Amino acid sequence: MSGPLCHRVDLAVLGAGPAGGAAALAASRAGLRVALIDENPEAGGQVWRKPVRPAARSAKADPGEALRADLRAGGLTLLYGRTVWSVGASLDLDLIDGESGRWERVSAGRLVAAGGAHERVVPFPGWTLPGVVGLAGATILLKSHGVAPGRRVLVAGCGPLLFAVAAGLAGTGIDVVGVADLAARGDWLRAMPSLLTRPGLLGQGARWMASLRAAGIPVFFRHALRRAEGATGIERAVIGPVDAEGAPAPGPEHAFAVDALCVGNGLVPGAEVTRLLRAPHRFDRLRGGLVPVTDEAGRTGIPGLYAVGDGAGLRGAAMAALGGEFAGLAAAADAGRLASDAFAREAARLRRAMARERPFSDGMAGMMRLRPAQVRAIPPETVVCRCEDVTRAEIDAAVEAGARDVNQMKQFTRCGMGPCQGRMCGDVAAELVAARVGPREAVGSFTARPPLRPIGFDELMGDFDYADIPIPEPAPL
């Protein structure tokens, strides 16, 4: 067979985290035929990732287990372990089943994009050494594979994930030598009023802090990585004080002998689908960067395309689940399968719930935001695009040579042309161009291109006969 296996449904949901999962369930309960697609072998996304070792608490109390059970309960086409490489103007998705290698196509005419977020690492000298991993990457290693990133670990960056990872590592007996937080203790205290709106999560944060204190792990507030050093992998990590904007400040450095470094400077919305389809976007620093313009139900500027969860702007898991449910119901209403008064009732309920979550969500997004001064302090010889080994100095030189937007800079340097297609470096690279050229809106973002994920030619083309290739008519002689 040389063509795709087609799934015809009413709604395709791409991404089975809190947002996509809720969208799929809401739309399915409203009577739509729904296909839910994810690259992982199970639903849950990053935040509710299925652990390789079952958690101590009961499945009932675990939102990930509850979601997975609800999704399995029936009625949905669950397409897990799929690599989605193409999304067309018809909103058709082309995917490869990682297990069978089969080419599949999901045709729905309606699509909820719930792609989650990517990690942001603000580059520092030595960040490409083996042993330096992202905070989310460390979580995946630990949760999905039961593998520790190292034996002596420094945790650095910003946002709540910092303490979640530090406490998680310490809890498995790993020697966490310290935590370097870009924020001051006062920044957290100022965020407190918003945190108090979610006592449960605040309590979780307090438990993380308590476990760090109990283990004697020092926390260096308003500190950032200065450099990582080592011959063939990381051996030493050095931190130093920073000011409120993330720029290096005077004061003593601290060096740690480590064999791993977990670092993350917040998250960037994974908005590849909406960008590829050219839906209207705007730059929103608080929400992590470039985000699709949507209404409250996640409707984008393209009919039938909805964007929810962190991929539509960072708001965290609770808001993602509410936004996903809203979009799932909106899709059903837009398809004429949910009466407008019923939709209005549900919308009012969701609006109230979202209003309750908003202060906490905004507070956390603020702690994770990019600090432009930290980017401006990246030393010239430091690699920014690790796929193509493009340094900060080369990006600056491209601007000197006349590049006025990120895509021109990309053509001058190859920055963003590698396998990650700018998912890792795009936000920081744009910030570097903007520092010399003008606002982020003016310098733009790397043009989104297929494939949505790198895909092997072997997987892409499957088995075929030469005679079956639909070669077009010859060009004129």
Next chain:
Amino acid sequence: MTMHDLAVVGGGVHGATAALFAARGGMDVALFDRGPLCREASGVNAGTLTMQMTRVALMPYALRAHAMWASARDWLGHDVGVVVCDGLSLAFTPAEEELLTYRAGKRREAGAPIVLVSGSEARRIEPGLSPAVRLAGHCRVDGYANAYLTGLAYRRALLEAGVALRESTPVRGVTPTGAGFELDTASGTVRARRILLAGGVWIEPMLAWLGVHLPIKTLVNQLVVSERVAPVMRTVVGIANGLLSLKQYPHGTVVIGGGWQGVGDRERGGVELLPDRVVGNVRLACHAIPALRAARMARAWAGLEAETADALPVAGPVPGVEGAFVCGSVHSGYTSGPYIARLLAERILGREPDLPLFPVDRLLSRPRAA
């Protein structure tokens, strides 16, 4: 207000080359583009510099243009990553053998040094080739440039030649004044004695400013590039009917092209790639170079190509408008563009070009009755 000797609208290979040679010939030249230089067809094409996809009528031009690309460091002064290497056009079936034999013969008559070789000889030239190859056209005049470097190279050369470079400055209209032209640009009115319209697929709306109707068809060519991989090939590879172009760059990426059509138009650009055609193009590429199967696709995109009714260029004076010129819509225009644009610059400078230009008259529809 300054009166330029020449205003060029469109900063692709055609406009930029003509501007460069006109400035070097002593003219005061201003060059306008709505975006950065060479960011449309001239920056996103597959970079192939082959004679085996060139139209027979263009062969004398393409051969001279190939020599220009090969010596870009001498006349342009900057690197566009040009590699000169062998080229092979493949036949996998008896029907393709027949097509190849006919087409290679015609191109050879036109001056391209193409010889037909057996499958085994082709595999000696390109060890990466599939054993399924039955016959190949072999041409030593072949190669490729790194298209995305075109803008940077021309930018430097134009500034050195003293061209007034106006990137990100859309021209909204042009009015003949009798003594020249007034250009309505995003940064005010600009005056010039002569004007060159070199807007690729946008030549049609540009000529409409002068009341000339020249239909230009927009092709939407899909392209695929792999991530960097160890060497899998050393030549430029195509197939008999021209629907494949394949080469590996020195940094390891493999670019797959051949003009498989995506979705798009002049207004929106290349907006969508059709997955079935991406898969078809990739299957064809991997059928030719089997080791490519192990690579991963990093990126795919679609670029626009302009085509006139007879698929031959427009390069010459605009009929009925003194001082106005047009240049573009050259089939495989990236290959032949520098030479054809240089010929037109000679004409603008008042000299006799070495080879004939491509008059516009043949393509003009009859003027509408008053």
